[in-house]
Amino acid sequence: MSNRFKPKFNIKKGDNVVVIAGNDKDPKKPRKVLEVFPDEARVLVEGVNIVSKHTKPSAKNTKGGIVKIEASIHISNVQLWDAKEGEATKIKRSRENGKLVRISKKSGEIIK
DSSP states (O other): OOSSSOOOOSOOTTOEEEEOSSTTOOTTOOEEEEEEETTTTEEEETTOSEEEEEEOOOSSOSSOEEEEEEOOEEGGGEEEEETTTTEEEOEEEEEETTEEEEEETTTOOEEO
16 A cells, blocks of 8 residues: 555554355354454464465474464455444544544444
């Protein structure tokens, strides 16, 4: 992405999200966001997009071999989980006491 406009996303590290597209699609199972990559518009979600990584023997891993790890997915393929409603929700932003807060469109609750 260009340096001129910094992208703003409604998903942060530690949020609960549901995967709405792809092989791991499950709109009723919330999962935790491990990391957000705003420059690439991708997120790393726990237990989603498992790939096999071939590793050489090293000091840490003396045997080497094939390791299963999570790969990132595009941020458009996830939606924030609304715990009160028990389903995925869209987000709107508003200012409260000078701070920008995220509010669920389905339940109207503030997301921490």
